Amino acid sequence: MSEPKSWTERLFGGFRKTSERLSENLAPAFTAEEPETTPEPEAEPTPAPAPERSSAAAPTPAPSIIAKVATMTRTAKLDQATLDEVEDALILSDLGPSAASRITAKLAEKRFGLTMTERELKEAVAEEIAEILRPVAKPLEIVAFPRPQVILVIGVNGSGKTTTIAKLAHLFQEQDYGVLLAAGDTFRAAAIGQLKVWAERIGVPIVTGPEGGDPASIVFDAVKQATATGIDALVVDTAGRLQNKRELMDELAKIRRVLGRLNPEAPHDVVLVLDATNGQNALSQIDVFKEVAGVTGLIMTKLDGTARGGVLVAAAEQYGLPIHAIGVGEKIDDLRPFDPDLVARVIAGVA
Structure with a gap:
């Protein structure tokens, strides 16, 4: 039986599709550097043939080895044509026009005219991606006083929202915080059923109501219970019915009014869960939920199996919202704090 992979291995494995896509899109910018060869001297006539030697002389390198070496030494001069190729590659890899333009502008500012290997260019791209991601890397910290800290979790159905709530609760448990879930x-x-199963599995209490019940009423009961039992973090699931934006907006507004009566600071966080496999469509969800719910931060899921992980960079560049964590698998501990430098290097294919 194979050893279970660490979360970093799953991150590398998941982003491999993204980094491979970026490499494929960058390929046209490079040419293989031909190894220099020294012309063989003309043979001088000898009076007699040399004695035969053993046939164990060094073999000629196989074509496949030569091809690999050529790939490792592929170079590009960072002129305007190459920068245009790089910008196109970044856009095609879901980093978005704004981030692509910013990255290539920085490359031009720092390295224009230099001849770079593919590895050197990817290292440079990774550094510029990290510059975009570092300002938005902010863990979701439990700092509210008085307790509980109320965290509304929003997102479209199918984004991994409900599972992410359970993983978030588990992450708080690992930090010794008391957690309560509310099935809103x-x-x-x-x-409701899925969240109840997860709550039982990880050992946290949950407040539920009947199907079709009033979510605001459930949230009211949950805050009362959390306050009475000394809970640190109340994590609330909410509906993700974007097909009726007005109805969803009214529902969330009612939840906010109820929370405001109990604690004027609540909700302390409104976290949007995004599915990375949606690529650029995830950005339109940010637009809608910012309007509907006043999003304060993001969690990106399903980064373990998509070629569209570059959308994380697009979201950071376009919105500047905090990215609290990333989902890299289906296990309970597969929601991890967001490490901008590691993610940047993995996306660029140099980790």
């Missing part, structure tokens, strides 16, 4: 997505019986 009352329009989907499956969501």
Whole structure:
């Protein structure tokens, strides 16, 4: 039986599709550097043939080895044509026009005219990606006083929202915080059932109500219970029915009013869960949920199996919202704090 992979291995494995896509898109910018060869001297006539030697002389390198060496030494002069190729590659890899333009502008500013190997260019791209990601890397910290800290979790159905709530609760447990869940997505019986299963599995209490019940009422009961029992973090699931934006907006507004009566600071966080496999479509969800719910931070899921992980960079550049964590698998501990430098290097294919 194979050893279970660490979360970093799953991150590398998941982003491999993204980094391979970026490498493929960058390929046209490079040419293989031909190894220099010294012309062989003309043979001088000898009076007699030399004695035969053993046939164990060094073999001629196989073509495949030569090809690998050529790939390792592929170079590009960072002129305007190459920068245009790089910008196109970044856009095609879901980093978005704004981030692509910023990265290539920085490359031009620092390295224009230099001849770079593919590895050197990827290292430079990784550093510029990290510059975009570092300002938004902010863990979701439990700092509210008085307790509980109320965290509304929002997102479209199918984004991994309900599972992410369980993983977030587990992450808080690892930090020795008391956690309570509230099943506020009352329009989907499956969501209530799924969250109850997760709550039992990780050993946290949960407040639920009937299918089709009033989410604000459930949140009211949950805050009361959390306050009475000394809970640190109350994590609330909410409906993700974007097809009726007005109805969803009214529902979330009612939840906010109820919370405001109990604690004027609540909700302390409104976290949007995004599915990385949606690529650029994830950005339109940010637009809608910012309007509907006042998003304060992001969690990006399903980064373990998509070629579209570059959208993380696009979201950071376009919105500047805190990225609290990333999902790199289906296990309970597969929600990890967001490490901008590691993610940048993995996306660029140099980790």
